[in-house]
Amino acid sequence: MEPETKKARLESGPPETDAITNPTCRVDNQYDDISCDSSPVTKETDNKEVRSSNSQTEDVKFVKETDVGILCYINDLPGCHGVIKQRYSDFIVNEVDVNGKVVELTKLEVDKISEEKVQDEEEESFKLPEDVMKTLLALSSESESEMAPAFINLESMDDKELRTKYHQTIKSKFPGLDSSTVTQDEKKVIKVVKKANTKMKNRWKNEWPAGRGNYCQFVLYKENRDTMSAINDIARFLSVNRNIFQYAGTKDKRAKTSQEITVYRMFAERLEELNTRMKYMHFGNYRYVNEPLRLGKCQGNKFTIVLRNITGDDETLDKSMMSLKEKGFINYFGMQRFGTTSIPTHHIGRAVLKNDYEEAVNLILKPRPGETGKIVECRQCWERNKDPVEALIGLPNQNAIEKTILKELKSNKHNFCNAFQKIARNTKLMYLHAYQSYLWNSVASQRIKQHGLQPVIGDLVLTEEIQELHEIIGDLVLTEEIQELHESEDSENKDINIIQPIVLDDKNVSQYSILDVVLPLPGHDVTYPENQVRKWYETLLAGDGLTLDSFKHKIKSLSLPGAYRKIVIKPGDVGWKLYRYNDVNVELALSDLDRLQKKAEPSFEQDGQFKALKIEMTLPSSCYATMALREVLKIDTSASYQSTLNVT
Template identity: 30%
Template sequence: MEEDTDFRIRFSSLCFVTDHVGFCGTIKSSPSDFVVIEIDEQGQLVNTAPSKLISKILPEPNNFAKKTKLDLQNLSFEEGSNQEVSIFAGCSGADQYHQSGSEREDTISDGTSKGEEQTVDDLGTLLDEKTNELLNHFACDIKEKWNSKTELIGSSPEFSLGRILDKNQRAILHSAIRQKFPFLITVGKNSEIVVKPNLEYKELCHLVSEEEAFEFFKYLDAKKENSKFTFKPDTNKDHRKAVHHFVNKKFGNLVETKSFPELNYSAGNPNVAITVRFREKTHKHRKRSLFEYQDRKVIYTDDSLRLGQLKGNHFDIVIRNLKNQINDSANLKDRILEAIENVKNKGFVNYYGPQRFGMGRKVHTDQIGLALLKSEMVEAVKLFLTPEDLDDPVNRAKKYFLQTEDAKGTLSLMPEFKVRERALLESLHRFGMTEEGCIQAWFSFPHSMRIFYVHAYSSKIWNEAVSYRLGTYGSRVVEGDLVCLGEDVDDEHFPNNKVHLVTEEEESANTYAIHQVVLPVLGYNIQYPKNKVGQWYQEILSRDGLQTCRFKVPTLKLNVPGCYRQILKCPHNVSYQLKEEHDTDVKMEGSHIDEATLSLLISFDLDASCYATVCLREIMKHDF
């Protein structure tokens, strides 16, 4: 994908509040490098169970393949995330793979399936003859469609084994089915087992042979400690990179990959084999001393905190490959310590993070939100379906739609895992590509998703506003500023009676501090600053064609009251540690080169609605 130049410019133009130099480093090298734990109202860390299943499948028990529509209320806002659910021996894969509480009961406490030592013959003993036969027919039908290059149209086909009350039998069946049919996944819900196609298996078959894909998924499901899986040797570096990327993206929480060249290779490009192994269990090796929780207890719960219960989040982050900024010759360790202490004491600009806007995309979420606010429904649909500069099925389908506006034809091209796109297209096929038809199409999304795009626009304007405010007045609190009165009000939930307009006398007396200053997030129930910042808001609204906007879109049942957000925030309970890591690189003929790199292990708490990446941006003075 081409670099998102507009996005880079947008964030690089935002200001900093501290004046240290900063440093460079790599964030999110692996999922374990960026750990988030919720903090409840009492300030306790709450280690929640993995998120609930994305698709709510509650079919009546029977023995016939069927299709179930996904519940769009539970879909992530992140573009491009895979909406399927894969369960491998009770262990989640990458970030998008989740397992619900009702499914965890099918798994032994140590994360291995009870049926792990059983053979696929269990299918014959646990399933009646007809169910077993229908399961085999379902599996064969999936393989035939894939082998014939036929796309699975509509919702993903499913096969229900019905309700199986015995937990041990369910665990054995989960493992036995996945061992016999690695191209299928099993989902447990309320004592029912549902079988579906494994789209990750199909995706891997585009990179390696089907034999390798078959064995790889069997290896994943078996989850034998200290075991390894090796793909066939390969001379193509780009191809190996694609395989590395696939495995780490899909299953990075579960396994890790490394490349090893063959020792006896001929001249030219060497044969290099990718080896996969299970990650060591973190509870054995992760030491409390790396990220001190400062004697705070961790509360374990099956449910995420509800609205109003979340006080903030605790972050454990590893930043690797630390380096000085360009043309900075100072001691790196001194730079790092200076940066952390500076932000620890002075705080950071409380920007909305880049992930709120669809980082790396041609069309950002705020652009769609602006079109919705202007009631340009057709334009909003076109923006949503704008393709990236990539040649893959999803973007080919989007390109076809913008060229033809043929919703039915686009549906036949759009992969089934793109649930939101397919829901929109199905509605457009039914109602047409008219203004009214597009309104109906937006109602194929839940309210939370429709309003998300409007909030993204408000967030973008707030980011620009706070940068203008700090650039104009700096850290002084001036006449016309808005400040929050009271310390017990949650961020972004300040009632109007808690927001005060600074007077000339209060400015002269330095009555308020900069951390009390707030700016409005656009909506119909907010007041603007009475200084140059307030004028700036009006000019921006006029620029975007919203000078008469009431921030209500009746046709989509959207009402945006707005709120207030503090312009500065400070991290709490900050602790950090520098660590040298030795990376042994395996070279030709078995030689090794040992290189030491510096990593930063940093831990801190942030209030609700604050972004760790924004805090790190201030620390490192580096745009992500």
């Protein structure tokens, strides 16, 4: 844009309108210098739905940023090409705990003090043979439907003292197993079977040492696994209910991550033994604490990210990184929020808010490109004849959402509401939260287009005093974790709605910056800005046949109270470095486990064929690192688009 044109626009001010448009806008390095292009984003109507509406959802090939309201940038620098997560090892995440300490896996062994148990020295000194340990670990990890007894044969089974040591050690190390001596083929052997969970819980209660904290807190290191899947696997291996585990936040799947977990009354050495049993997960840094972790009880995450196959000159990259460090980025909900298939999750959420459960179910079961296996036949069958019995044939348990819905429809083919209600509560809320996120992104883009990066009268802010008060009652402010806590069935923080934002007026607007301004994640228990912004929410909702009152759902578990989210976030501890390399498969950053295994720092080729940008930064909870990276790259961050950039 020519300087004269930019100046003319600034002097005339932003156009006054209540309409929601599709702007392509950029905001220059200075918060008071805006460059916006209000021409419509190019619509590719043959492969995507640009605007939500009451009509049937159109087929999409994949979801783009423009489909979910991600339109603007902070800076006006030219972008560059670069691959995000070409390898999952390029994305390393370390949780930052509530005290600001970076969570790291630094040891795998149980500390001598932490592993003390009520037992005599003779029992402690006896070790089960390695093959027996593997057998017992396998038995303890089996589901109830798979479990069969294990038999231990010893050369000296007539030695009662030796058998007693085996029974005592099994009893101590595997509270979920029962052992007994039986006769098999005229020989005495030790038979080991799995206990029922109820018996196991009572056993823990009776044996837990007096004076010890009720929770074992440990660091979970995982690779290429999401947090919930990891916890489900751990619970399955240990034959315990997954609900005894707690965490402060979920971490990325395609990444190497370290975070703290608490588990109710579990000996640390039971977790330690899993280090040799479970793939892509490691456990360590154990301690016993009195209170469990709660969702939101962390300050954020530290990221170490490698962007591969970077183009663009080094000077421009340095300027882009300096802008990210000094000015921050627009705090959009990232593409992960909306799913990775051709069916955006917010479309399902929209259908639920409209009480159109048939549409929601059909979207969940709709065929989508790129899938393989029995789920493809299942979806095709449902689309063809809507027969749940036929669609269920051969469908594996891993497709839990689809299987749950179809099993319920098998009982009552037309009760789509009940079928949707049968799926896991977190999954149902995921769809609803995605629709809220779509609205937030769209309004944030319009807010920046209309008013730039300055506070205006009617905006909302949350002061430091309010944030401190909110931390005292047990949550961190400005995250959707607040909303999830408020919605949770066992929430101990029902007074969360005492947090009220301040509405800016002509007397206090000059006291704040854009870094203080928040937009509501729409819900039935939030305050809306007292300016055009409220109208923008209403206009978007009206286009989908909804109103602000729609978030007060007639099914209580589907009601959404809402939350507040900062428009702009400035990362902390920002650092970066450019490297050259030749091998596209070489790892370019070290994880906690790499350091524990004393791997050498990655070496870089001075005249390498490819260029990589290594970035370190810390972000608050619920912020998306990909949205920070997009300020540097200026390209679509969706997984489907990024996969087209991979160098193989």
